[in-house]
Amino acid sequence: MSDQQEPALRLKGIVKTFPGVRALDGVDFEVMPGEVHALLGENGAGKSTLMKVLAGMHQPDEGQIIIAGKPVRMTTPIEAKAQGVVLIHQELSLVPEMSAAENIYLGELPLKRFGRVDWTTLFERSNAILKRLNCNFRGEVTVANLSIANQQMVEIARALTVDARVVVFDEPTASLTDAEKVVLFEIINDLKARGVGIVYISHRMDEIFTLSDRITVLRDGAYRGTLTTADTDEDEVTRLMIGRSLDLSRDTAEHSLGEVVLEVRDLSCAPLFKKISFSVRAGEVVGFYGLVGAGRTEIAETLFGLRSPDSGEILVDGSPVQINAPADAIKLGISLVPENRKEQGLVLSMNCRDNMTLPQVQNLTTGPFVSSGAEIAIFDKYRDKLEIKTPSWRQTTRVLSGGNQQKIVIGKWLSMHPRVLIVDEPTRGIDVGSKSEIHMLLRALAAQGYAVIVISSEMPEVLRVSDRIVAMYSGQIMREFTAEQVTEDSLVQAISGIRTSEVA
Known part of the structure; x- marks a missing residue:
């Protein structure tokens, strides 16, 4: 990037107030052509609000938006897109009843005479984009029939339909598998090579330090500083975000474990999982770790009465129980914090x-x-x-x-x-400061005598909070580790389907 080069985007003194909240307090931000500029901050710091101002979804009370050196006014997302600004939302903004192709080109469908949709051209263009993203589905499929991860890929595909100046990725990997993340990073690097300015919002520090050239931090709606990624580290960024250093070490304070509260014996629910056996004691955190599709969430849903097992037993305090509905689980003292908070955890x-x-x-x-x-x-x-x-x-x-x-x-x-608290992806989409607080809270709940099950796709998370870790692969438990004996290598081998005998 040349110092004389004009920024692809500059935001100057942006102020936005909602009833009772000053969400943005004179924020400055810029991104150069061909730069990946990370935007970080705790939840509520103003990141998404700033990007919604940029995308025409909110109107600023004060300040300027400057695109390629010219002040512009974004009153709608369509105007923003016309200026070459594309926002890929953290929360999906698709129309479930329409096809993937229609969603990709929503608002700009190719037309034939008399305003009729040119379906052949639509599907050809959309399938070319989906092929570029290595997607295993075609544009003709209805979005409602796609997994959350594939719906996110449709959202990302929208960015490739226009000659974009600036593309904003807001937590784009939250629902993606590791393989899909690799494809996404290739797309981002390709856009960067073509001179597109990238704004990247994520709570995952490994992604930030892999992808970004610069990092800007917001705190409490205000600009706190910009750092060159190569010249900083996670500690400095964290201090800027939360105003203090963060202790990420594991809580090793000893507390006594009680009796077995929950036990599962040979629980099966074909084809999702089979012959699952484990136990959780009062005062213990048991972590479940595995790849997407390993069956972890489905086990949690069965324990909470959202699924019916084909065979096996669930025991509470040593006695077999029947859990046919969530009401049964709640009466037994079993609670579930679900993976999808918007659809399953809240009435918005x-x-x-x-x-x-x-x-x-x-x-x-x-x-x-x-x-x-x-x-x-x-x-x-x-x-x-x-x-x-x-x-x-x-x-x-x-x-x-x-x-x-x-x-x-x-x-x-x-x-x-509850006596048993099951937490599925407890910190998905949560900033580093709040993540640390939730980790400490889970450990504190165990110390108070709760039996806690944590399901997570983040290895550092399960390593930090768990007394024992259950490694799953393709619906089966491969190995169980104590916190003292587990290593990253052994955990990766187990969730990849490699048994102990094969390692030996």
């Missing part, structure tokens, strides 16, 4: 308080009425405990950041005082 149109107390609302009644005071007391307790950032319990969960939404879900189940 409801406020924070009502989401927090939803499973126990029948216990908070005074006569025929729900006790508002009791609900608010529960919300206040867990808002403080989890440091949930919201101006009021009246705020709808839809407008909270992803990390604060996840904290609402965790608080909802903690307020039920």
Whole structure:
């Protein structure tokens, strides 16, 4: 990048205020042609709001947007796209009932005479883009029939339909497999080589240091500084993000383990998993680690009554139990924080308080009425405990950041005082500061006597929080490790389907 080169994008003094919240406080940001510029900050720092201003989804109260040296006004996403700005959303913005091809070219479908859609051209163009992304599906398929990971690839494909100046990737790998991430990084490097400016938002530091040229940090809606990636490290970036150093070491404080609370014997649910056996004791964190499709989430859903097993036993306190529905699991003291918080964990149109107390609302009644005071007391307790950032319990969960939404879900189940807490991808889409707090919280819950199951796709996470780790591959348990005996190499071998005898 030449010093004399004009930035592909410059944001100057951007201010944006929502009721009760100053989301952006005079933020400056720029990205050069052919640069990957990472934008970091804790949940609620203003990253996504800034990008929505850029993409015409929000109008700034003050400040300027300058594209290729010229001030512009983005009043709609269509205008932003016409200026060469493409935003790939963290939360999918697809139309499920339409085909992948229609979603890729939404708003700019190729037309024939009399305004009819040129379906042949549409599918040819979209399939060429999907082939470039190494996708294993075609443009004709309906989006509703695609996995979340493949829907994310459709979202990414949209960026390749225009002659973009700037492409914003907002947490693009949250739903992708490792193989799909490799393809995405190749696409980003290809766009970079063509002189496109890339804005990359992620909580995953390994991705930031692999891809980016510079890093800009926001905190509490304000600009905190820009660093050259090659000249900084994770500690410096973290201090800038959260205003303090972060202790990422594992909590090794000893606490006594109690009796076995939950035991699973030869549990099967074909074709998802088979002959699964494990136990969890009071005061213990058991981590489940494996590749996408290994069967971890499906086991959790079976324990919570969302799936019916074909065979096997579930025991609580040594006694066999039948769990036919989530209500059965809740009565037994089993709670599930699901992988997909928006669709399974929250009612987005409801406020924070009502989401927090939803499973126990029948216990908070005074006569025929729900006790508002009791609900608010529960919300206040867990808002403080989890440091949930919201101006009021009246705020709808839809407008909270992803990390604060996840904290609402965790608080909802903690307020039920479960004996077994199953947490599926506890920190997906959560910033490094909040991630550390949740890790410490999970360890603290175990110390208080909870039996905790953590399902995670992040190796550092399972290594940090777990007393034991269950490694899964293709619906089977390959190996179990204690925290003392596990190594990264042995864990990778186990989740790749390599048994101990093969290693020997």
